[in-house]
Amino acid sequence: MNSLPEATALLASGDNFLLTTHLHPDGDGLGSMLALGRALKSRGKRVEMVLAEAIPSSYTFLAGAQEVRREPPTDFVPSLVIALDCGDRTRMGLPPSFSFPPEVPILNVDHHLSNDFFGRVNLVDPEAAATGELVHRLLSAGGYKLDAAMATALYVAIATDTGFFRYTNATRSALALAARLVEDFALEPGKIAEIVHEQKSLNAIMLLSLVLATIQLALDGVVAWMYLSQEMLLRYPVEIEETEGFINYARSIVGVEIALFFKEAKPGEIRVSWRSGPTVDVSQLAAHFGGGGHARAAGCTIYADLAEAVERVLGFLAAWHRARERQR
Amino acid sequence: MNSLPEATALLASGDNFLLTTHLHPDGDGLGSMLALGRALKSRGKRVEMVLAEAIPSSYTFLAGAQEVRREPPTDFVPSLVIALDCGDRTRMGLPPSFSFPPEVPILNVDHHLSNDFFGRVNLVDPEAAATGELVHRLLSAGGYKLDAAMATALYVAIATDTGFFRYTNATRSALALAARLVEDFALEPGKIAEIVHEQKSLNAIMLLSLVLATIQLALDGVVAWMYLSQEMLLRYPVEIEETEGFINYARSIVGVEIALFFKEAKPGEIRVSWRSGPTVDVSQLAAHFGGGGHARAAGCTIYADLAEAVERVLGFLAAWHRARERQR
CATH class of the missing domain: 3.10.310.30 (Diaminopimelate Epimerase; Chain A, domain 1)
Known part of the structure; x- marks a missing residue:
């Protein structure tokens, strides 16, 4: 099922959320996870963000990045697993040692054309410029109140995944949403870009x-x-x-x-x-x-x-x- | 004098305009010149756009680029010379052979901090992300009606001069204006960026x-x-x-x-x-x-x-x- 109302309902119903994104995480995966995690916490949910890898230093300034763990706490059983920006289940950046009961549903939020709808509920839209755009849709539909930290994370998601509005996925609506986030929360696009500058290996x-x-x-x-x-x-x-x-x-x-x-x-x-x-x-x-x-x-x-x-x-x-x- | 009302009045008063930008023209100089030139023409003004150099191929898709001449028509005497994105008078891209009477005023529209206010009237604001932002201010103040071609030229001016919203001059207002131009005229930012991709010499x-x-x-x-x-x-x-x-x-x-x-x-x-x-x-x-x-x-x-x-x-x-x- 590929449904915004179902996805929103799933977020409202549970209390123990495990969020993850893909390995070699990029700005879209991390920004989406951090924005959604923060929004869920603001509703009093327990949120564990897990990625079996270090976060690239260009993204550690995002609020909540320090709370992302390499593995879930021992004995943590999520009521819902949320995969952000993962095209298929094997892309989820959970540690190999970790497993969760098959009855725990997965919410699959992604914009890759190749996404195979591996979630119990899916919010997949290849027309979206970034998964961050879908997280914004999810938060709007659920009536979550954005703050500057979430807006920054979503701006980073959209800006980086569109190559700073240069790739073909840089749609009108992506630019409009980015500008709205910047406007509403008085973000500074030039300063954000300076921090998330592309890092390369020697x-x-x-x-x-x-x-x-x-x-x-x-x-x-x-x-x-x-x-x-x-x-x-x-x-x-x-x-x-x-x-x-x-x-x-x-x-x-x-x-x-x-x-x-x-x-x-x-x-x-x-x-x-x-x-x-x-x-x-x-x-x-x-x-x-x-x-x-x-x-x-x-x-x-x-x-x-x-x-x-x-x-x-x-x-x-x-x-x-x-x-x-x-x-x- | 550094004044938006004076600049607007100057545009309304004359009939023969010579527009130019700096040599090695960039997206901001060209976009600003082409947007302003087109707006003035829409009011029935005679407009000559002059640059003593070829226009880089990444910008020839902009409406009016084909009308830019290497030198003004013989015997053309402008009533106003408009310099766009030129920090000082020597930067103006007019051919060395061309001169105009000293009584012809220059309108100097620029955002460089180093601008020396060489115009009779100046519209200089180093806080502006791009000269295109100033042209937009000028057109708004003068009540000119924008069209998709002008919006594209101004979008290119702002996007290229802020390194696609990544440099420190990428302000909130620059991004907001860019998004508004895109929204109002249904532009496609990804497609525009594909055309104006950076060109380099071998x-x-x-x-x-x-x-x-x-x-x-x-x-x-x-x-x-x-x-x-x-x-x-x-x-x-x-x-x-x-x-x-x-x-x-x-x-x-x-x-x-x-x-x-x-x-x-x-x-x-x-x-x-x-x-x-x-x-x-x-x-x-x-x-x-x-x-x-x-x-x-x-x-x-x-x-x-x-x-x-x-x-x-x-x-x-x-x-x-x-x-x-x-x-x-």
Whole structure:
């Protein structure tokens, strides 16, 4: 069941709440958990917020962050488990040692398109810019009184998950809600952003340096491509998500219409990320290699070594480029 | 005179307007010029928008961008010259060959703290997040009717100049105005941001790669430092502004409290940029070397070679670090 009234009723009915979000928590997961936890406490509920991992230092300033525990208190049996920003049950950041009785319901609050509705009750809306937007909906429907701390947590959730209003999920309503939170509680967006500035590992930055050094232009500067080999990854080990933004550097070069990032996932398996501006639909181009995605962001996998994968893609694009030039 | 009523009156009185912004135009300068130009045209005024330079491709989608000319039409004599986002008269992006009679007044609309009030009438407010915010004030005071194109231009002005609501000038009122423009004219913030994504030169990215490779941690990871030598600049020549964001990479490393960027301006002259998080006031530290600035961003110049400048600063910081550790 995917229902706001049911979700609100569930919050009103129980007394012992276990809240969690996903591992490698981001501003949306943490902000959503902290805002909801604080609201429930304000109604006199017992709230345990659990995450089997340290909270990134950029978010420890949020009220309640110090109360998040690595594991629930011994013998704590929740009446309701609330998963925030988790696409499926395995993403929930509870410690492996902890289990709760199967009759305890899960409330699943999330905005991922891939969400598999694992909760007894679900509040899932892929149209929402952030899970924080859904928490705000939940608190409004339940008549909870927001305070500045909750507003800050929800602002952080929305601002960070929309890349500070730059990603395609940065909707009108997300910006309007963020502005309203800022206005109503006299928040200072510039100061908040200064604190939650993106943190990176040293390895991720050194790896970025190596990858940027591989950038080459092709087809009169229409294409920029770069690569990440296993050798480079061994030198600077990182979580693979830490390389996700790398392709934007190639994409940002003046005149470039198509950016390509060849990642050697393992020897002989090359994952290719495609990005483009408004002039090219890369999902159509990636489809030639069995891939897909969106017009501006697509991907494909090529089973070959790095040099051959690059040659195949650039060869295909050269033909595409010639055909396009003829049509102009 | 710094006066909104005078500025509004000036717009109402004349008929031939020459609008310009600064060279290397940004979203604020262009957005402000295009929004104001369009509003004035809607009142039947003759408007010439002039900039002695090409408009960056990320902004050519703004309505009216195609009407901006490199130089005014021959024999055009404006009744009013309007400078948007120009800190002083020399910043105005008019072609050197063009001059206008000294009796033609200048209206100076700007938000730079350094503005020297070069206009006959000035609308200068350093508290404004962007010149676009001042143009909005001007249009509201004059009763001009906004349309979606003007709203888009003003949104771009405010969003880009506040680093998409992340810089310290990202005030409550800037975010509120941006959200209102988006709401009133059904703009799509995510789509706008996709178009105006930051563009960089290939040289700037290759230089970034070289600079990142120099990053080193010191004092148990409290300090991250990196450098840019003349040799590196000769290899990848860039405008010096293109290196301004580099220090944020050092600053973003997990655990780093102070980031240092040593730039060899010329042999024997090292400009040091200091950045910090909320825990350290770098203006006090830079003052030890005759520099200054703000708590989170400061600078100093050291007359020495690169290695010696690094040694001096790190030596000083080692003593500071020991003293701080003792106090804890």
